[in-house]
Amino acid sequence: MEEFEKVAREAATCKKCNLSKSRTNVVFGEGNIKAKVLLIGEAPGFNEDKEGKPFVGQAGKILNEVLLKIAGLERSEVYITNVVKCRPPNNREPEQEEIEACFPYLDFQIRFIKPKVIVTLGNVATSTIFSKFNLKAKSMSQIHGQLFLVSSLLYGSLRIVPTYHPATALYNPKVSETMKNDWKKIGEIVKALN
Numbered sequence: 001m002e003e004f005e006k007v008a009r010e011a012a013t014c015k016k017c018n019l020s021k022s023r024t025n026v027v028f029g030e031g032n033i034k035a036k037v038l039l040i041g042e043a044p045g046f047n048e049d050k051e052g053k054p055f056v057g058q059a060g061k062i063l064n065e066v067l068l069k070i071a072g073l074e075r076s077e078v079y080i081t082n083v084v085k086c087r088p089p090n091n092r093e094p095e096q097e098e099i100e101a102c103f104p105y106l107d108f109q110i111r112f113i114k115p116k117v118i119v120t121l122g123n124v125a126t127s128t129i130f131s132k133f134n135l136k137a138k139s140m141s142q143i144h145g146q147l148f149l150v151s152s153l154l155y156g157s158l159r160i161v162p163t164y165h166p167a168t169a170l171y172n173p174k175v176s177e178t179m180k181n182d183w184k185k186i187g188e189i190v191k192a193l194n
């Protein structure tokens with residue numbers, strides 16, 4: 001069996017943290033495992049937990065739109081996952097302990113996919129990835145849409161771009177505009193790779 005598939009199957013029955021008790025399905029991720037672009041959200045919500053797929057609810061609709069219409073990226077050009085693979089009860093933020101318990105899966109995904117660009121969606125994904133790559137944590141309003149370069153033997157050379165979580169754009173027109181601008185830049189960054 002292919003390694004990626006093997007780890008996904010392992011995760012499907014994972015009990016490494018308390019979120020395993022309330023989840024319906026583990027949401028490992030979805031998309032092209034050879035993608036140059038990896039999108040990282042926070043955690044599955046109600047619909048994602050039900051379907052076992054990331055970003056299939058309201059936030060997913062917004063994400064699909066900005067991806068395709070603004071960044072000009074097809075779903076087949078990206079892989080999408082979350083920091084934690086199981087839904088936290090009532091969609092609360094994942095706790096640090098849960099993030100740490102789940103991190104080996106995300107770490108595996110980054111090493112296996114070896115994306116050229118990682119887009120972190122929202123504060124949880126941004127702080128998790130920034131801390132992983134020893135980047136200085138700053139507030140989203142200061143760093144959104146900016147390109148951060150990191151490079152290591154294990155991960156290759158990576159461009160990290162933080163932006164707002166699509167769910168925060170749902171009821172906030174100002175964030176929505178800012179986020180769309182970020183996606184324009186992300187589209188340009190990806191186009192410039194080739």
Ligand code: URA
Nearest residue numbers: 041042043044054055
């Ligand atoms: N919000 C997230 O962070 N991830 C999902 O998969 C869905 C909503």
Ligand code: SF4
Nearest residue numbers: 014016017020086102
């Ligand atoms: Fe395992 Fe991650 Fe689910 Fe916790 S959130 S049970 S570590 S897959």
